[in-house]
Amino acid sequence: MNEKEIMTVNEAVLEMRYSGIPEEDIEEILEICKKKGLTPQNLDAELEQKGFDKVFEFEYDASESWFESGVSAQASKPTTKQAPEKGKKANGKTTTSDY
Numbered sequence: 001m002n003e004k005e006i007m008t009v010n011e012a013v014l015e016m017r018y019s020g021i022p023e024e025d026i027e028e029i030l031e032i033c034k035k036k037g038l039t040p041q042n043l044d045a046e047l048e049q050k051g052f053d054k055v056f057e058f059e060y061d062a063s064e065s066w067f068e069s070g071v072s073a074q075a076s077k078p079t080t081k082q083a084p085e086k087g088k089k090a091n092g093k094t095t096t097s098d099y
Contacts, residue, residue, distance in 0.1 A: 007038050019055045021047070
């Protein structure tokens, strides 16, 4: 297989339709990419030139490395602290105002 993966026209059309790209833009992008090569890189470059987000290639930054190390239970808990219940101070002691 080549270094750059070649896609079929149907695959490219389906991916762009699924991503909400208008039909007229899909047609224009396909015409250009048929000449350049129907690769994910070329398709995404044309999408970006038209102001769309990439559809075929994804770039992940370092902050998304959680997927490789596994999701910790901490990630599912809310990060905001809740206020203490009525009648209790933050340290857990009961206040005298409720007596």
